[in-house]
Amino acid sequence: MGSVREPCLLCGEDVASWANRVTKAGLLPDDIARIHDRFLDAAHIIAVRDDGSMMADKLKPVCPACHRVVDKLTNERRKELLTSIGYC
Numbered sequence: 001m002g003s004v005r006e007p008c009l010l011c012g013e014d015v016a017s018w019a020n021r022v023t024k025a026g027l028l029p030d031d032i033a034r035i036h037d038r039f040l041d042a043a044h045i046i047a048v049r050d051d052g053s054m055m056a057d058k059l060k061p062v063c064p065a066c067h068r069v070v071d072k073l074t075n076e077r078r079k080e081l082l083t084s085i086g087y088c
């Protein structure tokens, strides 16, 4: 899985643009620093509810907003989308 410093694989938002947005919202630098390393979520190619694997090669780094969208997809579409994107 890619580094948390890389952008979301779906929308392209990166930690710098995210930090800029939350700074405008008034989040303090210490709070931003604490959240920085957890900017990206790990979306399961196969949902956990369907016995999806926790192995790194079965996870894709996406931002929390994109993760919510992915979680609404059918299993088939989710797998198709997440296997079509990646850093390698």
Ligand SMILES: [Zn+2]
Binding pocket: 008, 009, 010, 011, 012, 013, 062, 063, 064, 065, 066, 067
């Ligand atoms: Zn995203």
